Amino acid sequence: MIYGIGTDICDIRRIRASLERHGERFACKVLAEGELATWRERSERWPERGVRYLATRFSAKEAFSKAIGLGMRMPMTWRHCEVAKLPTGQPVIVLHGALKEWFESRSLRAHLSVTDESDYAASFCVVEK
Template sequence: MIHGIGTDVCDVRRIRVSLERHGERFARKILSDGELAVWQARSKRWPERGLRFLATRFSAKEAFSKAVGLGLRMPMTWRLCEIANLPSGKPVIVLHGGLKEWFEKQGLTAHVTVTDETDYAASFVVVEKKEN
């Protein structure tokens, strides 16, 4: 059964301005440790890919927070929600700490997709409640 659906469209230019203004501190606020390592590697080699990576993660976390119905309030935090990729490239949501505990206690599972195109990144999340 569907518990919630969330979507988000993020202006990559807005992320660029925040990154220019706050530097890596901005990325550290948004990204988990695993995501931060990927962002740093991509940014070093291809700055635009790093920027788009950050924008898609920002967008996916916003969409997830909407789908679970919490918005950005506890136990939902930027760093406890990680958007990782399977070896196939498929994006998946990996939760940590109190958010993971809360999510599992609710009996929820999540599906995510992300995309980016020039000036925008977009994400769509479906959260399901496990049937008993």
């Protein structure tokens, strides 16, 4: 049974501008520890890849927050929601802390799709019970 559906489109130029304005502090606000390490690695080798990585994670977390019906309010936080990937490359949601407890107590399961192209990153999330 579908619990919720969320979608988000993110302007990569807006993420780039936030990074230019706030530096790494912006990435630290949005990304979980594992994501932050990947972002730093990608940004160092090719800055544009780092921007795109951050934009896809931002978009995916927004889509997930809409699918669970909370938006960005507790227990949903940027850093308690992590976007990882399976060995196949499929993106998955990994939850931490109070958000993980909230999600598991409702026996929910998330399915995620992310993409980026030119100036936009987009995500689609379906949560089922």
